[in-house]
Amino acid sequence: MKRHLISAADLTRDDALLVLDTAEELAHIAERPIKKLPTLRGRTVVNLFFEDSTRTRISFEAAAKRLSADVINFSAKGSSVSKGETLKDTALTLQAMGADAVVIRHGASGAPHTLANSGWLRGSVVNAGDGTHEHPTQALLDAFTMRRRLNDGKGDLEGRRITIVGDVLHSRVARSNVLLLATLGAEVTLVAPPTLLPIGVETWPCQVSYDIDSTLAKSDAVMMLRVQRERMNASYFPTEREYSRRYGLDEKRMAALPEHAIVMHPGPMNRGMEIAANVADSPRSTIVEQVTNGVSVRMAVLYLLLGGSEPAVTTTATEENAK
Amino acid sequence: MSTYLIKNAKVLGGDAQDVLISDGRIAEIGTGLAAPDATQIIEADGHVLLPGLVDLHTHLREPGREDAETVETGTRAAALGGYTAVHAMANTDPVADTAGVVEQVWRLGQESGRCDVHPVGAVTIGLNGERLAELGAMHESAANVKVFSDDGKCVHDAVIMRRALEYVKAFDGVVAQHAQEPRLTEGAQMNEGTVSGILGLRGWPAVAEEAIIARDVLLAAHVGSRLHICHVSTAGSVEIIRWAKSKGWDVTAEVTPHHLLLTDELVRSYDPVYKVNPPLRTAEDVAALREGLADGTIDAVATDHAPHPTEDKDCEWAVAAMGMLGLETALGIVQQTMVESGLLDWAGVADRMSVRPARIGRLDGHGRAIAVGEPANLVLVDPSARRTVEPSELASKSANTPYAGLELPGRVAATFLRGVPTVIDGKLA
Structure with missing residues (x-):
């Protein structure tokens, strides 16, 4: 694995499988009464969040703490950043404090890349979502979820058909998923109104469709993307009602899915907009499971970037747990 | 005044001759x-002797951003790049939209003495695109302004553009348009295409430039004015300008050195040194721009020299300033992209970097033939030398060159401004 995780494209097939297999191993820790491993004891993980994102931050925080790392949460609001401190000075401060890994969420595409390649920091950088660029750990947890539901938690996703629906143009989740799923051998179809697809999407390793109904019957998983409020009055589509009618996943559409197919959403959802409430709450929905899996996958990523070659779950750790 | 004898210079790349300056x-x-x-x-x-270069598009940053560049440091960079005249863009602070500001810049240029500085006047007050600035007053001032531009911003209102084109006819002025449809480029970060889609950076589509150029050539034809297009960056723009010229309309255009060499693939590094407006485009655009410059559709190479202090580039892409240095590397880039590729000979370089830009700016003393009796504005180039660009060695006050570490052909050996060397042996005289 590379030293940083900035893009899903940083992961080879072997890297991705290593993360997923390690996450499977670590997931069992969560089932134990003591959910903690000593693996990253004495290491410092900084959660550097320039955008509000409670769910991603607490997921990384739980992951780091279960590996016994020291966790520092640095939120841009109310910090020196809101007083105009630059990314560079923030990075230098974290370096001076001895951060071994920096988990960064930033509104600007490329900020994690800049942080990792600027020479400001020596630690590993993990992209926890940058602008409209990428969110690689989300893609990993989505792949983990698909693999568990569709492949018994083993191997890759060769030949699995995954449909991703919604605002691809502004979605970092979609970009990372397309890249990772292609690496894992899945066949991805993006579905969106033409206004919400980026120029050049035809060069991506996936299919593109404007019609959700023609893709559902042959999907093993359908992932609904959040439509952000600020898009709703910018003429990407006429009205919320029309968007929901043409691209929303309601019960009728869910019925068109094959028996085994799952329904995914990275959250937070707009119930009634891109996904109907009873679809989100149906047994096919993996939305809550995705959150649980997020912790295991992020543990695996932090462990592999920081822990190096030692096994994640050692005998000692198991004994400690057994006590 | 001293006398100089340049021995064995290839005048415009021709046979070696001696040139006596007195x-x-x-x-x-x-x-x-x-x-x-x-x-x-x-x-x-055996070095090549050309008329002193003329830049139609330079940001000298003074007044207002003396931390990035001053007239003094900018004209040093210009002389080292082989320039004897530059046009200083109006987007200073305060904006050069009054006779007072253009006269100040003019005077600073005179005091520097290394390169003639011709201030460009703003088309509209404060570059706001709403009301015409006092174009006539700037023309009648000591600065004798003939080129007007809101560069950095587009004169997007069609009526304001029409009026400006018409108004400057009274004193043979020209409007230099920064062609950028504002609504299509809100928050734009880079060329819109395959790379922007992957990087998740908001796109600046080619059509936003081409639509304005198409509108403005039609407007210029309608009112019988001349029009100049700044920093043409797309293949489609070249085609529109070629068409307008085929109609006989008085339209001229410039291209920057960076758009002749660099592409948007470089943005994959998210290194803000490649952030510029208009943005770096694709390899197809680069090829069309070179071809347009070679066949004369594009009249001039203009640097769009845009200095920025370190802190405005040492940051994440989204908040970085747009622009890159150009004066000290322009001739080397043109040699590499146009001369060594066989698209232009040295006489062609003289035409595109001196003769035509001087004519567009209506500068009488520059861009002249190398002939007895003409003002000795000259540059002597050693085309066989090669040098590696080192940002800290540049004379500009800023270091935001995208060519750091790149080996470029050619070296400016000497520059003469009205018979006085401003550069000798490749160093400031």
Whole structure:
């Protein structure tokens, strides 16, 4: 694995499988009464969040703490950043404090890349979502979820058909998923109104469709993307009602899915907009499971970037747990 | 005034000749010229002699951003790049939209003495695109402004653009348009295409430039004005300008050195040194721009020299300033992209970097033939030298060059401004 995780494209097939297999191993820790491993004891993980994102931050925080790392949460609001401190000075401060890994969420595409390649920091950088660029750990947890539901938690996703629906143009989740799923051998179809697809999407390793109904019957998983409020009055589509009618996943559409197919959403959802409430709450929905899996996958990523070659779950750790 | 004899210079790349400079003018041209007493002899040794370069598009940043560049540092960079005249863009602070500001910049240029500085006047007050600035007053001032531009911003209102085009006819002025449809480029970060889609950076589509150029050539034809297009960056723009010229309309255009060489693939590094407006485009655009410059559709190479202090580039892409240095590397880029590729000979370089830009700016003393009696605004280039660009060695006050570490052909050996060397042996005189 590379030293940083900035893009899903940083992961080879072997890297991705290593993360997923390690996450499977670590997931069992969560089932134990003591959910903690000593693996990253004495290491410092900084959660550097320039955008509000409670769910991603607490997921990384739980992951780091279960590996016994020291966790520092640095939120841009109310910090020196809101007083105009630059990314560079923030990075230098974290370096001076001895951060071994920096988990960064930033509104600007490329900020994690800049942080990792600027020479400001020596630690590993993990992209926890940058602008409209990428969110690689989300893609990993989505792949983990698909693999568990569709492949018994083993191997890759060769030949699995995954449909991703919604605002691809502004979605970092979609970009990372397309890249990772292609690496894992899945066949991805993006579905969106033409206004919400980026120029050049035809060069991506996936299919593109404007019609959700023609893709559902042959999907093993359908992932609904959040439509952000600020898009709703910018003429990407006429009205919320029309968007929901043409691209929303309601019960009728869910019925068109094959028996085994799952329904995914990275959250937070707009119930009634891109996904109907009873679809989100149906047994096919993996939305809550995705959150649980997020912790295991992020543990695996932090462990592999920081822990190096030692096994994640050692005998000692198991004994400690057994006590 | 001193006398200089340049020996064995290839005038416009032709046969080696001697050129005698006296009293600010070219006194004699021939072979085996004798040097009068007290003449300084410069062994050109087969270097190429061109008319002093003229830049239609330079940001000298003074007044207002003296931390990035001053007229003094900018004209040093210009002289080292082979320039004898530059046009200083109006987007200073305060904006050069009054006679007072353009006269200040004019005077600072005179005091520097290394390169003529011709201030560009803003088209509209504060570059706001709403009301015409006092174009006539700026023209009548000591700065004698003839080029007007809201560069950095587009004169997007069609009526304001029409009025400006018409108004400056009274004193043979020209409007230099920064072609960028504002609504199509809100928050734009880079060229819109395959790379922007992957990087998740908001796109600046080619059509936003081309639509404005199409509108403005039609407007210029309608009112019978001349029009200049700044920093043309797309293949489609070249086609529109070619069409407008085929109609006989008085339209001219410039291209920057960076758009002749660099592409948007470089943005994959998210390194803000590649952030510029208009953005770096695709390889197809680069090829069309070179072809357009070669066939004369594009009249001039203009640097769009845009200095920025370190802190405005040492940051994440989204908040970085747009622009890159150009004065000290322009000739090398043109040699590499146009001369070494066989698209232009040295006479062609002289035409696109001196003769035509001087004509567009209506500068009488620049861009002249290398002939007896003409003002001795000259640059001597060693085309066989090669150099590696080192940002800290540049004379500009800023270091935001995208060519750091790149080896470029050619070296400016000497520059003469009205017979006085501003650069000698590749160093400031």
